[in-house]
Amino acid sequence: MNKPAFRIGTGAGFSADRLEPAVDLAKRGALDVLVLECLGERTVAFAHRDRMADPRRGYNSLLERRMRALLPACRAAGTTIITNMGAANPRAAAERTLAIARELGLTGLKIACIEGDDLTATGPRDAAMMDEPGRLSDVDMPIVGMNVYLGVDAILPALQAGADVIIGGRLADPSMYLAPLMHRFGWVDTALLGAGSLVGHLMECGMQITGGYFADPGVKDVPDLANCGYPIAEVAADGSAVITKLPGTGGCVTTATVKEQLLYEVHDPAAYLTPDVTADFSGVNVESVGPDRVRVSNASGRARPERLKVTVGFDAGFHAEAGVSYAGPTAIERGRLACDIVRQRLEQVHGIADGLRVDLIGASSLFATARQYPADTQDVRVHVALRARNKSVAETMLWEVESLLCCGPAGGGGFRGAITPAVMTKSILIDREHVTPHVEVLIA
Amino acid sequence: MTMPRHNEQRIVRDIAHARAGDKGNTSNVNVWVYDQADFDLLKRSLTAERVKQAFPTLIQGEVTRYALDHLGGLNFVLRDALEGGVNSSLNLDSHGKSWSYLILGVALVEGDER
Incomplete structure (x- = not known):
């Protein structure tokens, strides 16, 4: 037919x-x-x-x-x-x-x-992971859903x-x-x-x-x-x-x-x-x-x-992002200095080092962990990302990045920051x- | 059209196109030649070993290569190559969508370099 x-x-x-x-x-x-x-x-x-x-x-x-x-x-x-x-x-x-x-x-x-x-x-709470070692019960986060x-x-x-x-x-x-x-x-x-x-x-x-x-x-x-x-x-x-x-x-x-x-x-x-x-x-x-x-x-x-x-979903706390930009001659140098200051202050003043990443968009960000490529630009953005279980830790990070406006390198502008809920997923069979x-x- | 880059090392993008996807902490990048006549050059330029060696800090796990010879395509499965994957990576591109262009930036192994 x-x-x-x-x-x-x-x-x-x-x-x-x-x-x-x-x-x-x-x-x-x-x-x-x-x-x-x-x-x-x-x-x-x-x-x-x-x-x-x-x-x-x-x-x-x-x-x-x-x-x-x-x-x-x-x-x-x-x-x-x-x-x-x-x-x-x-x-x-x-x-x-x-x-x-x-x-x-x-x-x-x-x-x-x-x-x-x-x-x-009704789903199993301690099943073995599908594609990695360990079991669901090893995860120290509340389950939000299993589908x-x-x-x-x-x-x-x-x-x-x-x-x-x-x-x-x-x-x-x-x-x-x-x-x-x-x-x-x-x-x-x-x-x-x-x-x-x-x-x-x-x-x-x-x-x-x-x-x-x-x-x-x-x-x-x-x-x-x-x-x-x-x-x-x-x-x-x-x-x-x-x-x-x-x-x-x-x-x-x-x-x-x-x-x-x-x-x-x-x-x-x-x-x-x-x-x-x-x-x-x-x-x-x-x-x-x-x-x-x-x-x-x-x-x-x-x-x-x-x-x-x-798919098992967990409440992973918060994801925080903040940034500030530099442009013109020596933008990269000033941006790098700002990156160093943020890392130093978050660790030394606030004890925040885990779950933190600092990139310099325009010089090195998406491929930063893959390879170093030559950068020649006069327009960069410091981008700070943090995962935190505690919202006040996320707020502290945003505060530190914003403080660069007056306390950081010359000519920094365009601060933005946002905190959003984070989830994590695992798979079982x-x-x-x-x-x-x-x-x-x-x-x- | 793109400007020809005289006297420069040719890269994979000169003969092929690619797309990246993610599952957990594993990235896969499929790469296809525009012209089947370039498929041998692609295969020799993108061996699993060569891909892994090009990004030793990024690709923490093994690289597996699958070939679809009749379509002029290679599929790379890059294990532990997404900084933890979308669940934990703090990369702006937490899915590694841009990894296709990492592969397209790899230098070709031209005939006399074999």
Whole structure:
């Protein structure tokens, strides 16, 4: 049977991704499914902190704006939305979406809420770490949340129930793409699950495959990057797919953009682990089949991992940053003197030396620990970063950097300082039998 | 176009493009030649040993190289190379997103230097 290609679009590739190109895609893309992937490991931990502060929160802070803009367009086009914007509180996210749907008059819209990923109350407290020595109980910080990565098993029942919008928490990124493909094409073979996971892997970071995170003037020029379009995958029943984007949008889809994303955050290309399959990207073919159209094929897969990954988030106290700038002749020398003064005073006067880093932006910062490169600039910024469990320690650091204005080298200006909450995450593995996802459908 | 740099050592960026990602304290950088004819030069210039030696203070763990010959690509997995990773690094770029340009800055090993 020769079924037509299944069209999946990405409408967000991370928590703060753009909205207006997603609305454009929802309206013009003739999509079967629109996926909004909005979770990183640390995003979930921060969401748990939000939920602790207010039990009605803990979901993506842009959910309301996104749903308000996308629900009408997706309903008009018959497009199913799948998202992990529920973060640490999928129930609240689904209820908020229900209220928005009713407000917009979208009567009968089916909103599926997937729960069961949150193991904060029940998860093992002293499990061995997944990829480093030690156990969870060795960490001297309060746990804020534990979430297991849910795969297609959790999403398929929502599709079978005919949901228009599917909202979960820690849904694995590629699974949000693979599930609707399995639902459409009836895939069960592991090679096809690998192929569908490749589609998900390529699409899950949104514009990173349509020209975002790619441009390098002179060698990798990207047209109209400011108006970059989100990607579309046209997936065939045999698992091959064409990656493309809407006409009239900025960006580009080339074999180069696709290849860079093919191995993004991948270690062994022959063993990419998801909850659903051990995907094999090592034999993937990437070919240009037209302007902004690249075909990928020949992905494969083997049996899924026996156990599931769990992200554990901890309250790590505070992250503090402060800076002051120097410009003109001898800017580097004055900046270096300021760096030395800050280090000396924080240690000698306040006993703060651990968890401290001082950079001189413009001379040496991002690559400071990698290599020394020659610097020739008249515009530098002292940047001081500190991690502290105690907020008053963070405040002391900001105070010391600000004091450079009157007490430091000549001509310093532009002090800014900020203290933000910090989280830390660790990974453990859990047996599948301890995980029971469930779906509830709310009807507007 | 970029200006040709006469009489200068060519670097990886002259023949290839790259993207970096992170998982925990492990960075991965994938590198792709623009022209398949340069793939041997890339492979000889970016051996796992050469990458590790280029950044001995940054890369604390082992370097593993995977090759996708048919696509002209190399994937480097750099263990313990993110100053603790996003959880604890105080680098402005705590994910090591810019590590792709560390690799692109490595000098090529041209034919007669083999």
